[in-house]
Amino acid sequence: MKKTYVVCLLLISCIGFSQERQKLTLWYKQPAGNIWENALPIGNGFLGAMVYGNVEKETIQLNEHTVWSGSPNRNDNPDALAALPMVRKLIFEGKYKEAEKLTNQSIVTKKSHGQMFQPVGNLHLTFEGHQQFSNYRRELDIEKAVTTTTYAVGGVTYTREAFVSFPDRVIVVRLTADKANSLSFSATYSSPHAKKSIAVTPNKELTLAATTADHEGVKGLVRLKGIAKIKADGGNISITDTSVVVKNANTATIFISIATNFNKYDDISGDENKRASEYLNKAFPKAYPVILKGHIAAYQQYFNRVKLDLGTTDAVKLPTDERLKNFNKSYDPHFVTLYYQYGRYLLISSSQPGGQPANLQGIWNNKLRPAWDSKYTININTEMNYWPAEKTNLSELHEPLLKLIRELSETGKETAKVMYGARGWMAHHNTDIWRINGPVDGAFWGVWNAGGGWLSQHLWEHYLYNGDKKYLASVYPILKGAATFYVDFLVEHPKYHWLVVAPANSPENAPAAHEGSSIDAGTTMDNQIVYDVFSTTIRAAEVLGSDLAFVDSLKQIRSKLAPMHIGKHNQLQEWLDDVDDPNDHHRHISHLYGLFPSNQISAYRTPELFAAAKNTLLQRSDVSTGWSMGWKVNWWAKMQDGNHAYKLIQNQLTPLGINADGGGTYNNLFDAHPPFQIDGNFGCTSGITEMLMQSAEDAIHLLPALPDVWTSGSIRGLRAKGGFEIVAMEWKDTKLVKLVVKSNLGGNLRLRLPNKLQLSTGATLAKAQGKNTNPFYQLEEIPKAIISEKSTIQPLELKETFLFDVATQRGKVYTFSIK
Numbered sequence: 140m141k142k143t144y145v146v147c148l149l150l151i152s153c154i155g156f157s158q159e160r161q162k163l164t165l166w167y168k169q170p171a172g173n174i175w176e177n178a179l180p181i182g183n184g185f186l187g188a189m190v191y192g193n194v195e196k197e198t199i200q201l202n203e204h205t206v207w208s209g210s211p212n213r214n215d216n217p218d219a220l221a222a223l224p225m226v227r228k229l230i231f232e233g234k235y236k237e238a239e240k241l242t243n244q245s246i247v248t249k250k251s252h253g254q255m256f257q258p259v260g261n262l263h264l265t266f267e268g269h270q271q272f273s274n275y276r277r278e279l280d281i282e283k284a285v286t287t288t289t290y291a292v293g294g295v296t297y298t299r300e301a302f303v304s305f306p307d308r309v310i311v312v313r314l315t316a317d318k319a320n321s322l323s324f325s326a327t328y329s330s331p332h333a334k335k336s337i338a339v340t341p342n343k344e345l346t347l348a349a350t351t352a353d354h355e356g357v358k359g360l361v362r363l364k365g366i367a368k369i370k371a372d373g374g375n376i377s378i379t380d381t382s383v384v385v386k387n388a389n390t391a392t393i394f395i396s397i398a399t400n401f402n403k404y405d406d407i408s409g410d411e412n413k414r415a416s417e418y419l420n421k422a423f424p425k426a427y428p429v430i431l432k433g434h435i436a437a438y439q440q441y442f443n444r445v446k447l448d449l450g451t452t453d454a455v456k457l458p459t460d461e462r463l464k465n466f467n468k469s470y471d472p473h474f475v476t477l478y479y480q481y482g483r484y485l486l487i488s489s490s491q492p493g494g495q496p497a498n499l500q501g502i503w504n505n506k507l508r509p510a511w512d513s514k515y516t517i518n519i520n521t522e523m524n525y526w527p528a529e530k531t532n533l534s535e536l537h538e539p540l541l542k543l544i545r546e547l548s549e550t551g552k553e554t555a556k557v558m559y560g561a562r563g564w565m566a567h568h569n570t571d572i573w574r575i576n577g578p579v580d581g582a583f584w585g586v587w588n589a590g591g592g593w594l595s596q597h598l599w600e601h602y603l604y605n606g607d608k609k610y611l612a613s614v615y616p617i618l619k620g621a622a623t624f625y626v627d628f629l630v631e632h633p634k635y636h637w638l639v640v641a642p643a644n645s646p647e648n649a650p651a652a653h654e655g656s657s658i659d660a661g662t663t664m665d666n667q668i669v670y671d672v673f674s675t676t677i678r679a680a681e682v683l684g685s686d687l688a689f690v691d692s693l694k695q696i697r698s699k700l701a702p703m704h705i706g707k708h709n710q711l712q713e714w715l716d717d718v719d720d721p722n723d724h725h726r727h728i729s730h731l732y733g734l735f736p737s738n739q740i741s742a743y744r745t746p747e748l749f750a751a752a753k754n755t756l757l758q759r760s761d762v763s764t765g766w767s768m769g770w771k772v773n774w775w776a777k778m779q780d781g782n783h784a785y786k787l788i789q790n791q792l793t794p795l796g797i798n799a800d801g802g803g804t805y806n807n808l809f810d811a812h813p814p815f816q817i818d819g820n821f822g823c824t825s826g827i828t829e830m831l832m833q834s835a836e837d838a839i840h841l842l843p844a845l846p847d848v849w850t851s852g853s854i855r856g857l858r859a860k861g862g863f864e865i866v867a868m869e870w871k872d873t874k875l876v877k878l879v880v881k882s883n884l885g886g887n888l889r890l891r892l893p894n895k896l897q898l899s900t901g902a903t904l905a906k907a908q909g910k911n912t913n914p915f916y917q918l919e920e921i922p923k924a925i926i927s928e929k930s931t932i933q934p935l936e937l938k939e940t941f942l943f944d945v946a947t948q949r950g951k952v953y954t955f956s957i958k
């Protein structure tokens with residue numbers, strides 16, 4: 140008895156510090172059935188697939204990143220230019236309903252409201268006689284990016300593996316049986332497209348050709364071609380009119396290649412047949428172990444950069460859907476690790492250099508008409524998708540978004556000119572593969588015109604992490620274009636006399652006083668975005684040492700922007716007028732853009748605004764749609780409140796249907812708006828990072844928001860601004876005990892720590908002095924907030940931290956430990 144007790148104690152400590160590393164897998168005891176959100180996603184940024192793991196009739200649902208409805212098109216509304224003065228006049232006179240009406244008539248597009256990301260179709264595998272099975276398990280190993288389904292029928296164990304090869308650009312499905320000549324199945328295609336043809340060629344290729352849908356007056360002209368070809372060992376392969384049939388094989392490998400005629404947003408002259416054949420013919424001769432090895436190596440080159448350990452408990456023994464069900468009632472810190480790394484997995488699988496950026500569903504969609512067209516909503520969702528990119532060490536995967544921004548800056552020049560008579564470029568609140576910039580969905584949503592401005596900040600962020608001046612010079616014209624648009628578009632507010640954006644809105648929300656219209660001028664978020672666009676353009680020009688006359692005029696104009704306001708409910712005002720409703724629980728809290736992802740609201744530099752941001756967060760409440768909860772994890776991390784951030788993680792990691800009026804998580808750990816929207820996955824991964832490390836202020840802040848449930852843990856491989864890499868970091872009993880930082884760019888490393896550390900040489904760290912000299916840690920002086928006379932706002936009490944400076948050299952590694 141005594142002995143067992145001791146063993147148990149040992150075991151508990153083993154569990155706590157997880158000596159035995161727990162594999163990162165999503166796994167289930169039952170097939171997905173016909174529920175898409177039970178199926179498991181695989182992808183390589185160009186191709187995506189959902190693997191159902193159904194036994195008798197397996198389905199592999201297929202996506203390709205450029206399969207979109209429509210064809211090259213624009214959706215500007217040139218009537219806007221003539222209507223603009225009147226719309227502004229009505230707004231400034233407080234006639235919001237009328238302004239909205241005129242906006243709907245003359246500003247909102249009369250053309251496409253954006254095209255749809257569409258599926259390719261499905262590959263079906265039918266296994267006769269496999270209705271009854273035992274020993275079933277399906278899993279997605281996110282350390283290898285491979286799904287595996289195993290089961291037994293008639294004493295034979297069958298295994299199916301599937302992955303989307305990164306280097307070979309094909310989907311590979313490997314089928315094996317543990318007894319010779321036991322593998323028999325037939326393969327067919329189906330597709331929901333209206334214009335399609337499915338055939339089997341004499342050389343036993345299963346082909347699917349389709350053309351995407353016409354939509355909102357735009358002709359569907361994307362042509363896709365899918366080819367599936369099977370290599371079998373033993374047995375034989377035959378064909379029918381519609382299927383390829385494998386009989387009595389030992390193993391079979393299916394290669395699926397998909398391509399389209401899409402080249403670029405304005406060019407669809409590619410040859411989908413040639414492309415699909417080329418990818419297939421290159422991959423097909425390769426032996427399975429070779430192609431698998433190449434795939435895993437390419438994937439792990441990204442995935443393995445970050446390792447997180449928050450502890451492991453017995454809960455890991457359960458299947459993923461049960462862990463999700465139990466998460467709020469049990470102690471399962473490893474589930475957060477799994478969800479965190481799943482976010483990185485999903486980004487690696489849906490966003491690769493040369494491909495399209497992750498859309499609302501990443502690259503996974505089975506519907507011809509998906510929710511919100513599964514396009515790019517750029518008033519939050521698309522940006523959120525890329526929040527984890529830099530800090531979780533996936534900087535290269537930011538590329539598809541950065542390219543989209545470049546392309547929007549090309550198409551958005553005409554929009555700025557024809558709609559608003561402005562130079563530079565702009566985009567409203569949505570875009571699609573054709574890089575539309577016009578206002579869609581109606582004035583309430585579409586009038587917002589800061590999509591380009593917000594997106595442009597990603598260009599600057601990429602520079603702050605990597606410090607590549609050549610890159611900065613290449614994107615400077617885009618930043619400048621975003622700023623130039625505002626130089627021309629801002630108008631003086633007749634009442635407040637600041638320069639403001641008009642028309643504007645605070646995305647998708649309306650003050651009660653506006654009788655249901657969202658239209659306004661000088662909303663807080665817009666003011667913050669314009670401030671950032673100007674500030675980053677100024678900084679970029681200064682780094683590049685060019686364009687200084689423009690810098691000068693931008694500084695002048697910037698000084699006339701509206702500062703932030705603290706209102707009568709001690710809240711950060713969403714609008715220039717103090718009209719916020721403290722009972723408004725709207726999912727968008729756009730004015731907290733200034734807290735995160737921007738850094739204008741700071742615990743250290745703007746204490747009153749920081750306190751007001753907290754009140755706003757409390758007033759808006761916690762449970763909401765998936766992405767909204769993901770954003771809140773980041774905000775509470777910025778508030779340095781780990782327990783509240785953790786509460787939001789709990790809210791988010793709740794099975795669908797439990798959070799009243801809110802989102803949650805599907806069995807395959809896809810984020811639920813609902814429906815599935817991938818932004819929440821990415822937002823939460825970003826938020827968990829922000830709980831452990833932040834680098835937005837003048838220092839790298841470690842463990843800024845550790846919740847009580849993660850007293851001990853470790854993380855490796857995070858990246859911070861200024862080219863610093865947190866090679867390793869370990870904490871015990873809430874104390875940071877070990878830290879290893881690599882300096883890739885040199886310069887002063889300023890650390891904000893929860894406790895004192897010493898250098899591995901034993902040298903004590905120098906207390907930080909004055910302004911951080913590191914050029915990547917320069918901060919703007921935020922204009923003083925205007926505080927309502929009715930406000931009683933007081934700065935919050937912050938946890939004690941310790942600030943140190945370490946002069947670093949490029950390429951060197953610095954190790955710190957607790958005394």
Ligand code: FUC
Nearest residue numbers: 499511516520647764812
């Ligand atoms: C915005 C949000 C919705 C949804 C949609 C894709 O309109 O307000 O919640 O996320 O984008």
